[in-house]
Amino acid sequence: MGKETLPVVNNNGHIIEISDGLVRQREHIILRDVNINIKPGEFVYLIGRVGSGKSSLLKTFYGDLPFPEGYGFVAGFRLKRLRNKDLPYLRRKMGIVFQDFQLLTDRNVYDNLLFVLKATGWKDQKEMDHQVRDVLSKVDMVHKGYKMPHQLSGGEQQRIGIARSLLNTPDLILADEPTGNLDPDTSDDLLELLHAICKEGKTVVMATHNYGLIKKFPGRTIRCENTRLTESTQEEIDFDQLIE
Numbered sequence: 693m694g695k696e697t698l699p700v701v702n703n704n705g706h707i708i709e710i711s712d713g714l715v716r717q718r719e720h721i722i723l724r725d726v727n728i729n730i731k732p733g734e735f736v737y738l739i740g741r742v743g744s745g746k747s748s749l750l751k752t753f754y755g756d757l758p759f760p761e762g763y764g765f766v767a768g769f770r771l772k773r774l775r776n777k778d779l780p781y782l783r784r785k786m787g788i789v790f791q792d793f794q795l796l797t798d799r800n801v802y803d804n805l806l807f808v809l810k811a812t813g814w815k816d817q818k819e820m821d822h823q824v825r826d827v828l829s830k831v832d833m834v835h836k837g838y839k840m841p842h843q844l845s846g847g848e849q850q851r852i853g854i855a856r857s858l859l860n861t862p863d864l865i866l867a868d869e870p871t872g873n874l875d876p877d878t879s880d881d882l883l884e885l886l887h888a889i890c891k892e893g894k895t896v897v898m899a900t901h902n903y904g905l906i907k908k909f910p911g912r913t914i915r916c917e918n919t920r921l922t923e924s925t926q927e928e929i930d931f932d933q934l935i936e
């Protein structure tokens with residue numbers, strides 16, 4: 693299944709490396725002089741005001757936005773050389789988690805996960821069953837496979853979102869405001885889960901407005917501001933700043 697790709701890290705040992713990159717939405721420059729290196733196993737937060745470019749940067753990583761300038765490497769792929777036909781292969785190297793869960797509402801949890809496996813080329817029913825069970829157990833939802841999405845709480849739906857992101861055993865998880873629709877306690881549980889997944893060797897890049905989570909679960913933090921990226925130490929983050 694799949695085609696030959698480069699190793700998941702580049703010669704510098706990075707799973708994500710962008711040098712002198714540009715992030716653009718149509719003709720608008722969102723981020724310039726983008727320089728970022730991420731090693732396998734890191735947990736990286738992306739912070740910044742509404743509209744500062746966090747989602748656009750993640751979209752650039754998963755090939756949803758073009759990469760017009762600079763060197764860009766993500767999980768074995770050179771961003772500049774990406775063609776539409778490469779996208780399914782790139783996306784299999786990463787799991788993507790969205791704020792609004794994006795589960796298919798007309799089918800149960802099991803069928804949601806099965807749908808993704810079939811769409812990404814899996815054929816053997818036994819292997820698919822095993823994989824679905826495996827990812828559900830990783831998010832502690834193994835007994836919820838028969839539930840329809842609307843029968844689950846927001847936190848449970850996001851656990852399924854995370855299970856779905858793990859289906860193709862990706863090396864990298866990109867999470868765009870994954871706790872945006874969750875209450876504080878459920879957000880904490882979800883962060884614990886994402887950090888546990890990271891400890892097992894996956895790289896996690898997560899956009900968030902919720903500085904309280906970073907305080908509780910410290911990690912490398914990159915800020916998008918005025919079209920630039922800057923790295924912030926834990927001390928530099930103004931945790932009292934209003935969450936927008």
Ligand SMILES: Nc1ncnc2c1ncn2[C@@H]1O[C@H](COP(=O)(O)OP(=O)(O)OP(=O)(O)O)[C@@H](O)[C@H]1O
Binds near residue numbers: 722916
């Ligand atoms: N499809 C699009 N077409 C044109 N411009 C867009 C598009 N999507 C986003 N933008 C613009 O790109 C800029 C960055 O948006 P982006 O969604 O990346 O910010 P963000 O930091 O993720 O914001 P939020 O915290 O609200 O999710 C904004 O000015 C936004 O208006």
